[in-house]
Amino acid sequence: MLKVENLHVNVEDKDILRGVDLEINEGEFHVVMGPNGSGKSTLALTVAGHPRYEVTRGRITFDGEDITELGPDERAKKGILLAFQVPPEVEGVKIIEFLQQVLVELKGLDPVEAYDLIVKKAGELWFKEEDLHRYVNVGFSGGERKRLELLQAVLIGPKLLILDEPDSGVDVDSLSVISRKIEELHRKGTAILLITHYGRILEHIDKGDIRVHVMKDGRIVRTGGGELVERIDREGFGGIFEEVGE
């Protein structure tokens, strides 16, 4: 479904990604780990179509179609959704109105249907109806923002969900809710690309099922199964990097 081939990305005149290859098929569960600054978010934002991330070499295809040059909205319409590591505040735009418009445009729901659906799903992610009348992310705590990203994922139900650190800054109980929602989406057929620093978010996920990629300096240096997560949790990246000669 998603195929990233020899991807080189330049941001603000710096080469950040230096040849990334990654293939994700329908319904698969992939995890990307790596030290701070290794290029994980850059990969996520580039796949989602951020205009500031310039692809200098390689390409991205989705369902067989080259999407390297497509705008973020068109990628979203094809079924790619990114849950941001740091979702921005959008002053004056009410969550409910924004989500309604998204569901009307993306899913063809009518506004009343959309409203009811949003309120129902919001409850599952611990939002009260009045929270939905707040402005998007404005004044939200880190953990609340992550839950709002998950709410959007649940409502949109994308083919490919990229989650950029949905677990950072999140308290234990919220983490459990988020982890369960990710598992639920995966069970319903959404392919997942999860960026994380810790294995805890995977507590509800079958480790036998996942592919783990380890990034360093803009490249994927090692790919393996769920056991890599436990190893990184235990001993950090040192051993792995040594093995691959980095």
Added chain:
Amino acid sequence: MTETITIKDAKAIIENQIEELSKRNREPEWMTRIRYRALEAFEKAPHRDPVISEEELLHFIAKPEIEGVPEHIESIDDLPPEMKALLDRLGISEVEQKYIAGLAVQTDTGVIYNEFLKEWEKKGLTVLPTEEAVRRYPDVVKEHFLKLFRVDESKLTAYHTAVWNGGIFLHVKEGLKVPFPLHLFFLIQESALAQAPHIIIVAEKNTEFHLIEGCTAPILLKHSLHLDMTEAYFHEGAKGQLTVLQNWPEYVHTRPMTRAKIGKGARFINTTVTLGSGKSNIGDPRYWVDENGYVELNGILLGQKDFYVDLGGRMYLQGKGAGGINASKAVIMDESTVITRGIIQAEAEKTRGHISCDALLMSDKATMETYPGLISKVDDAQLSHEAAIGKIREEELFYLMSRGLDEEKATQLIVKGFLEPMLKDIPMEFLVEIRKIIELAVSGGM
């Protein structure tokens, strides 16, 4: 500009207009005398308008109507087709369309509100065309007409005073709280005279009201210079809101002149929503605020095409504990220029004032300048200001687009959201229209 109009010519024209007005309005002599006093002051009064030169002003006086506006509009169908199409797209009601076409002049809207307002008149609410108020309530009008301005302050105040026509007189008697917003269209005049409505607001002790003036849709005006004057008096404990909605055609220069006296513990929320693409809009309202009184000047502005906007605002905090806020939010598009220069002067102890100015620049040729002025004559006043001028943030746009909204829709959302917090006091029916107009403007459809 072909022939030269001398100041003598202009005075002769004004004099004719005064005669016509005093006859048409069956005006008492004292009012006509005020007009003549203004005419005398016109010649020597200074003229310092950054856009309209003295020569141009004299031309406006000689020929106040512009060409190209349909001469006889007898039904909405006589409107220019592009305008009709726009009104339909905005979903403007027929009554309002009539107003826009200049069909529903003051008298028509007078009829609409008549029955209703008669009931309220008994309770102490007077709403009348200013001309009629001059005849029916000469004492009250005399006491409040031209008391906050001097005729010889500028050529514009003199000219306005000499030829004023239209406008409304709102008088709320002690203790009356008007529980519904009064929406009045009163700008359009059928005559060929200048557009110079005069508005008088007298809110007696412990009253409450909300007056909404104008409309959000673009109106068809024959005049390219619009000179309105508002004098508002808030007595102790009065709470009033004046919301002005305007959408000027691109050839119109407006020079709103607003002044208000805010008594002890009184509150005045003065909000102006400007949505059009006029030629220029320059105003410098003044407010004198007594003990524990409060004034709020809110400006919401959508600058399109080459609209030149210069908004001042002076607040004199004269009584202990008085407060003032001057807040503006401007979306500046195309080659539009917006300048804000609010001044708050603290003259008494424990006063507070705040100036804020936010602007969203939508094009490389759009310009914003802000010059906040804070003056304190006491040592315990709290005065502050903040300004933020910027473009749409890429991160926000990307975020909304990554959810499947195209660039236009995402931009519309951000622009509406930018203005939204300032529109909190606008009734829903206007809000819906305002949002639609913003959407159209953002997508270049106005």
